[in-house]
Structure formats: C-alpha cells, structure tokens
Amino acid sequence: MKDGKEYSIYLAKLHQEREYSKAKEKQKGRQRQFLTKNERQEVLDKTDSRCHICGGIIEASWDADHVLSHSKGGEHSIDNYLPAHKSCNNYRWDYLAEEFQEILKLGIWVRTQVEKRTEVGTQVAEEFVKYENQKIKRRKTTNNS
Numbered sequence: 790m791k792d793g794k795e796y797s798i799y800l801a802k803l804h805q806e807r808e809y810s811k812a813k814e815k816q817k818g819r820q821r822q823f824l825t826k827n828e829r830q831e832v833l834d835k836t837d838s839r840c841h842i843c844g845g846i847i848e849a850s851w852d853a854d855h856v857l858s859h860s861k862g863g864e865h866s867i868d869n870y871l872p873a874h875k876s877c878n879n880y881r882w883d884y885l886a887e888e889f890q891e892i893l894k895l896g897i898w899v900r901t902q903v904e905k906r907t908e909v910g911t912q913v914a915e916e917f918v919k920y921e922n923q924k925i926k927r928r929k930t931t932n933n934s
Contacts, residue, residue: 800888800891803885803887803888803891804888806885807883807884807885807888810860810861810885811860811861811883814859814860814861814862815860817862819859821859821865822865824853824867824870828867829853831867832853832867832870832871832872833847833851833872835871835872836871836872838872839872840872840873840874840877841854841871841872841873842854842873842874842877842878842881843874843877845874847872847874850875851872851873851874851875852872852873852874852875852878853870853871853872853873854870854871854872854873854878854881855869855870856868856869856870856871857869858883859883860883861883899913
C-alpha cells in the first residue's frame with residue numbers, strides 16, 4: 790500500500806465485492822428462517838451465554854448471529870449460529886472477512902489516536918460523538934412516535 794488514496798480504493802473495492810456477493814445470493818430467492826425458542830437456547834448455550842464477538846456476558850436480548858451470513862449462502866442450522874449482543878452483531882454486519890479485518894485495524898488505530906489526543910484523533914472523536922448523539926436522538930424520536 791503506497792498512500793491513503795490507494796487504501797481508499799482498496800476499501801471501496803472490498804465494499805463492491807461484498808455488494809456483488811449479496812446481490813448474487815439474493816437472486817437465489819432464499820427466504821430467511823427463524824429459530825424456535827429451544828433452538829435459540831441451544832445457540833446461547835454454545836458459548837455459556839457469552840457474545841461470540843466481544844466475549845461479554847449476554848444478560849438480556851441478543852441475536853443469533855450467522856457464522857456464514859445468510860447473504861453469503863449461510864444455511865439455517867444450529868451449527869451456523871452463535872450468540873451475539875445486538876450492538877456487536879449490528880456493527881459486525883455482513884462484511885467480507887478481509888473487509889472486517891481492515892475495519893478492526895482502522896478502529897484500533899483510531900482509538901489510539903483519540904487516546905493520544907492527536908489532531909486527527911480529536912477530529913475523529915468529535916465527529917464520532919456527533920454521529921452517536923444523532924443516532925440516539927433518531928431512536929428516541931422513532932420510539933416516541
């Protein structure tokens with residue numbers, strides 16, 4: 790990787806690959822299926838009620854996360870599910886493995902910049918807080934409607 794522009798192009802290419810893969814799977818017309826209450830308990834028991842993404846204890850509502858996502862052809866079977874906090878599952882989404890690894894590397898680098906209060910870290914922190922506050926505001930508006 791030579792520069793930031795090249796890295797941006799690389800990330801955009803990964804995004805395009807993911808979208809192409811999802812569109813291809815969608816053409817197959819498979820319907821999503823739901824787990825029964827007993828199946829959900831079996832999924833939760835696999836990790837002793839811990840989120841498979843962050844490792845935290847699951848105490849309230851949670852998602853049965855596909856190991857191989859539905860959009861990539863993942864099957865509806867107990868073996869293809871692991872428990873995840875809703876927020877963890879939401880942020881993991883259905884990224885390609887390579888794309889998710891880049892997101893993690895970027896996130897760790899940005900976190901370090903924020904902690905060190907570098908110029909870029911301060912800018913990112915301010916924009917991120919604005920973004921999160923807007924999300925909270927939208928949720929409150931939606932939930933109160």
